[in-house]
Amino acid sequence: MATFTARKKSEATVPHDRSAVWEVLVDPSLVARMTPMVRGISATGDHWHWQLVTIPLLGRSFDLGFTEAMTFHPQRRIDFRHAPAGTERAGSDGSYALADAKDGATLLAIDLTVTVDLPFPRLARPAVTASMQTVLGAMGIGFARSIERHLAGSRRSP
Numbered sequence: 001m002a003t004f005t006a007r008k009k010s011e012a013t014v015p016h017d018r019s020a021v022w023e024v025l026v027d028p029s030l031v032a033r034m035t036p037m038v039r040g041i042s043a044t045g046d047h048w049h050w051q052l053v054t055i056p057l058l059g060r061s062f063d064l065g066f067t068e069a070m071t072f073h074p075q076r077r078i079d080f081r082h083a084p085a086g087t088e089r090a091g092s093d094g095s096y097a098l099a100d101a102k103d104g105a106t107l108l109a110i111d112l113t114v115t116v117d118l119p120f121p122r123l124a125r126p127a128v129t130a131s132m133q134t135v136l137g138a139m140g141i142g143f144a145r146s147i148e149r150h151l152a153g154s155r156r157s158p
Contacts, residue, residue: 002122003115006132010140011109016151018098018106022075024147025096034146036139046070047083052090057131058120064090082115090116110140 014021024030028041028048039051051065068091069083076098082091094112101107114136120128 001117001119002125003117004120004125004128004132005113005115006129006136007111007113008133008136008140009109009111010144011107012144013101014106014108014147014151015103016106016154017104018075018100020151020154021098021106021108021147024150025078025098026072030150031143034143034150036142037135038139046072047085048080049085055135057118058124058127060119062089062118064116066091068092080112089118090114112136 024034028043032038032041032050037053037055039053041051042049046069047067048070049065049067052063054061054063066088067083067085068080071079073079078096080095081093082088084091092112092114094110097109097111099107099109114132116132118128
């Protein structure tokens with residue numbers, strides 16, 4: 001078993017006011033519906049348990065779930081850190097940061113690091129890390145499209 005890590009940083013201007021973006025980010029059921037490869041998120045207080053769909057990787061499949069302790073700074077920032085509920089092979093640490101942008105839009109910055117223990121040799125690190133980056137990229141693109149579609153249907157656009 002070896003530990004593999006991938007990091008994803010992104011920043012986008014979302015053409016909706018900060019409170020509308022915030023409302024999405026603090027709703028675990030909305031975040032789960034909007035994020036590809038996430039089967040569901042259950043929340044107990046400030047702990048969110050993420051359950052992913054089965055992830056194929058290098059000829060094997062993995063069912064991964066992880067628990068995050070969420071710290072909310074209303075309308076400004078959400079920090080999260082891995083807070084395992086029992087034995088978990090995956091986890092993430094990072095943040096969502098929100099700021100006002102031009103014309104009533106919101107600047108949304110996401111920084112997350114995913115760590116996973118997998119039964120691959122360390123020699124597989126380049127292939128595993130590349131696969132993790134691909135998955136994170138697809139999840140990010142899908143989430144960006146989904147949040148825009150969701151917010152475009154709301155009345156809270158600038």
